Amino acid sequence: xxxxxxxxxxxxxxxxxxxxxxxxxxxxxxxxxxxxxxxxxxxxxxxxxxxxxxxxxxxxxxxxxxxxxxxxxxxxxxxxxxxxxxxxxxxxxxxxxxxxxxxxxxxxxxxxxxxxxxxxxxxxxxxxxxxxxxxxxxxxxxxxxxxxxxxxxxxxxxxxxxxxxxxxxxxxxxxxxxxxxxxxxxxxxxxxxxxxxxxxxxxxxxxxxxxxxxxxxxxxxxxxxxxxxxxxxxxxxxxxxxxxxxxxxxxxxxxxxxxxxxxxxxxxxxxxxxxxxxxxxxxxxxxxxxxxxxxxxxxxxxxxxxxxxxxxxxxxxxxxxxxxxxxxxxxxxxxxxxxxxxxxxxxxxxxxxxxxxxxxxxxxxxxxxxxxxxxxxxxxxxxxxxxxxxxx
Ligand SMILES: [Zn+2]
Numbered sequence: 001x002x003x004x005x006x007x008x009x010x011x012x013x014x015x016x017x018x019x020x021x022x023x024x025x026x027x028x029x030x031x032x033x034x035x036x037x038x039x040x041x042x043x044x045x046x047x048x049x050x051x052x053x054x055x056x057x058x059x060x061x062x063x064x065x066x067x068x069x070x071x072x073x074x075x076x077x078x079x080x081x082x083x084x085x086x087x088x089x090x091x092x093x094x095x096x097x098x099x100x101x102x103x104x105x106x107x108x109x110x111x112x113x114x115x116x117x118x119x120x121x122x123x124x125x126x127x128x129x130x131x132x133x134x135x136x137x138x139x140x141x142x143x144x145x146x147x148x149x150x151x152x153x154x155x156x157x158x159x160x161x162x163x164x165x166x167x168x169x170x171x172x173x174x175x176x177x178x179x180x181x182x183x184x185x186x187x188x189x190x191x192x193x194x195x196x197x198x199x200x201x202x203x204x205x206x207x208x209x210x211x212x213x214x215x216x217x218x219x220x221x222x223x224x225x226x227x228x229x230x231x232x233x234x235x236x237x238x239x240x241x242x243x244x245x246x247x248x249x250x251x252x253x254x255x256x257x258x259x260x261x262x263x264x265x266x267x268x269x270x271x272x273x274x275x276x277x278x279x280x281x282x283x284x285x286x287x288x289x290x291x292x293x294x295x296x297x298x299x300x301x302x303x304x305x306x307x308x309x310x311x312x313x314x315x316x317x318x319x320x321x322x323x324x325x326x327x328x329x330x331x332x333x334x335x336x337x338x339x340x341x342x343x344x345x346x347x348x349x350x351x352x353x354x355x356x357x358x359x360x361x362x363x364x365x366x367x368x369x370x371x372x373x374x375x376x377x378x379x380x381x382x383x384x385x386x387x388x389x390x391x392x
Contacts, residue, residue: 311346
């Protein structure tokens with residue numbers, strides 16, 4: 001520990017305080033021993049900081065047991081601040097209001113054609129946020145931040161959607177800035193796959209892990225990568241575009257301009273096109289999954305083949321990043337073992353054995369809520385000191 005000038009001691013203290021708060025914020029609740037392990041701080045330092053945070057009303061401490069021994073669990077005080085999550089999908093809008101103690105206080109989703117007009121989508125989102133805050137009994141001033149998910153990569157420099165091909169009605173719009181102006185609240189924006197990864201990391205199938213990949217298979221295919229407990233975005237914000245791994249150079253033309261990308265073989269439009277001649281044009285991916293569970297052989301075959309192709313991408317991901325767990329999200333995840341077993345087969349075939357040995361491939365546990373819960377977690381992970389102390 002430094003024993004320099006008082007100034008540097010106090011900035012060290014602030015930094016330690018911020019580390020403790022961040023650990024508790026992301027986990028929901030932790031024992032003091034867990035905080036010490038997670039932050040690398042000594043038990044005495046943690047104990048002092050927790051006492052200080054308790055006195056300021058930022059955290060609450062409750063008796064609990066850990067491995068049969070008595071322990072004290074620390075969580076953020078329920079009224080330390082409110083966070084809002086907004087998830088724009090291609091066909092839905094979902095909004096959640098939660099507190100820093102990881103309680104979801106109000107949540108709502110509505111079908112919406114987001115592709116048509118961004119303004120319409122923002123109108124709906126704004127109205128939903130206002131309604132849910134009222135329902136939860138909090139004034140807008142209590143909101144520390146808003147997490148916003150959009151179905152495409154966000155350009156880190158401009159804040160605009162990286163590819164206009166994904167949402168034609170959103171061309172030239174920086175969704176984070178637009179929404180911040182409308183709501184008068186700070187907005188953090190990210191793509192849906194990253195938020196799905198954060199949601200599962202904090203609330204779902206990835207709890208307690210520091211290295212995982214969340215793969216979302218819907219109309220598009222993307223991955224959210226968690227490396228050392230943090231989302232890895234890359235300098236341009238495009239990391240995780242697993243859907244554009246080339247599987248067949250002579251394959252169908254992809255919306256990215258390449259040919260034979262993974263997405264052209266497993267995206268919902270392609271999967272549905274395989275079944276229109278036998279099951280008709282009025283088909284959706286959830287319906288295909290339902291039919292597969294009921295034993296429809298054609299649907300089972302289409303899902304199994306998609307699983308094998310996704311597995312090829314997962315194997316590549318394993319070789320590059322060696323994640324502990326791959327979590328499948330999106331509509332296809334509802335197929336369970338029908339899609340997971342073929343993914344595992346491909347991983348066993350194509351990944352380096354040492355990379356595949358420690359890997360588990362599991363479905364997400366949050367279903368369609370992963371992204372909106374991840375949006376709440378995004379605010380918690382991006383919160384700076386201003387919001388961290390809850391004294392405003
Ligand atoms: Zn592509």
